[in-house]
Amino acid sequence: MTAANNTTEPKLLPGDLAIWFFIFMELLVFGIFFIVYAVMRLQNIEMFNYYQLTLNRELGAANTLLLITSSYFVIRAVQAIRLNNIKQCIYWLYAALAGGTGFLILKSIEYADKFSEGINLSTNTFYMFYLSLTLFHFLHVILGMIILFAVAIKAKRGAYNAQNHTGIETGASYWHMVDLVWIILFPLVYIIR
Amino acid sequence: MKKFYNVHTIWLLMIVLTLSTYLMGMQGWSGIAVVLFLLLTAVIKGGLIIRDFMELRDVSFLWRAIMYGWLWTVCISIAVTYIISL
Numbered sequence: 001m002t003a004a005n006n007t008t009e010p011k012l013l014p015g016d017l018a019i020w021f022f023i024f025m026e027l028l029v030f031g032i033f034f035i036v037y038a039v040m041r042l043q044n045i046e047m048f049n050y051y052q053l054t055l056n057r058e059l060g061a062a063n064t065l066l067l068i069t070s071s072y073f074v075i076r077a078v079q080a081i082r083l084n085n086i087k088q089c090i091y092w093l094y095a096a097l098a099g100g101t102g103f104l105i106l107k108s109i110e111y112a113d114k115f116s117e118g119i120n121l122s123t124n125t126f127y128m129f130y131l132s133l134t135l136f137h138f139l140h141v142i143l144g145m146i147i148l149f150a151v152a153i154k155a156k157r158g159a160y161n162a163q164n165h166t167g168i169e170t171g172a173s174y175w176h177m178v179d180l181v182w183i184i185l186f187p188l189v190y191i192i193r
Numbered sequence: 194m195k196k197f198y199n200v201h202t203i204w205l206l207m208i209v210l211t212l213s214t215y216l217m218g219m220q221g222w223s224g225i226a227v228v229l230f231l232l233l234t235a236v237i238k239g240g241l242i243i244r245d246f247m248e249l250r251d252v253s254f255l256w257r258a259i260m261y262g263w264l265w266t267v268c269i270s271i272a273v274t275y276i277i278s279l
Contacts, residue, residue, distance in 0.1 A: 010253040024259060031267045038274040045278050061215035065208060068238075072204040075246050079200070176246045183238045184267060186211075187231045191218035192275065 014078075015170035023177045026140070030181045033136070034188060037129045044125050049193050051126040059110050060190040063103050064182060067141075070099025071179040074148070074172045084162035086155060093152040093168075096175065100145040107138055130189055137181060144178045147171045203245050210234050228275045232268045239264045 013020050041048040077092035114131075121128050151171040154160065160168055214234055217227060243260045244250045250257075 008251075011251040013252055013256055014248050020256070024263075027260075027263050031263055034267050035270045035274075038271045042274050042278055057215060057218050061211060064211045064214075068204065068207045068211065071242065071246050072200060075200050078248075173247055176242055179246070180239055180242045180264075183242065184235050184264075184271075187214050187218075187235050188271060191214055192228055192231050192271075193221075193223050 013173075015166055015173045019170045019173055023173060026177060027181070030136075030184075033133055034184060037133065037188065040125060040129065047124060048126050051124065051130075052190070052193055055130065055190050056110050056113065057190050059106050060186050063106050064186045066099045066102045066106070067179045067182050070096045070103070071176050073099060074175050078165070078168055078172050081155070081160055081165040081168050082162055086158070086160065089160070089168065090152055090155050093148055093155065097145055097148055097152070100141055100148070100175075103141055104138070104145075107134065107141075133185060133189060137178070137185060140178050140181070144171075144175045147174055200245060203241050207238050207241060210238055223279075225276055225279055228279070229272060232272050236264060236268050239268075 073092045073096035077089045077096065080086075080088035080092055114127075119127050119131075121131050148171050151167050154167060214231055217231060240261065243257075243264065247260070249260055
């Protein structure tokens with residue numbers, strides 16, 4: 001037995017390589033945004049702690065549950081297509097889209113509440129960060145949903161099967177990134193004080 | 194143990210961790226231990242997403258280093274600023 005036989009080749013990244021460079025770039029931007037938030041908080045601790053309490057934690061937590069569950073549905077879609085179960089794959093993708101829709105609805109309720117109180121980006125530093133961070137993420141949820149919807153339509157047209165499903169893995173990877181970012185954003189902006 | 198480690202139990206674990214984060218927030222607890230616990234919870238959830246949802250557990254070290262490196266760098270940086278403020 002040769003040494004080469006003993007080593008296992010690492011797997012390739014799931015999905016299209018291009019989406020991963022996009023994901024790394026997105027994570028870099030969000031990462032900088034998070035760190036800047038934490039540093040700015042250092043200079044305005046009382047203000048950040050005070051206005052953080054005005055946020056709706058119930059909606060924030062519910063949105064976290066929705067995104068995690070939606071990510072779970074996406075991984076089920078990937079598993080289904082690997083078994084060549086196209087119908088199941090489409091159902092799971094639609095379920096994931098429903099989770100994303102739920103997120104957008106709850107977030108819109110939260111924004112409507114804040115905007116009706118006259119809160120905007122220039123209200124204070126905390127709200128500037130809260131609104132810009134969450135709105136930036138909100139836009140990513142919409143983009144992720146557009147990708148998942150496009151993938152679901154293609155799957156319905158028979159473009160994917162057990163051997164060829166790179167498109168589904170690509171959409172799934174992006175959607176998990178959207179979830180990953182919210183996993184940090186939720187405790188940072190809504191909970192930790 | 195492997196029998197219980199799958200996407201279903203991982204999803205369930207993340208739900209439980211999210212609820213624990215929410216409940217700690219509702220109690221209004223603060224302090225270094227609480228901040229570290231909440232950030233560690235975020236790191237665990239983020240790690241599970243990277244490893245098992247994004248399926249990066251068996252990809253080359255470089256890709257895993259980028260993803261886990263991002264997660265740890267962000268959370269440690271946040272932790273440092275909160276520790277300074279306490």
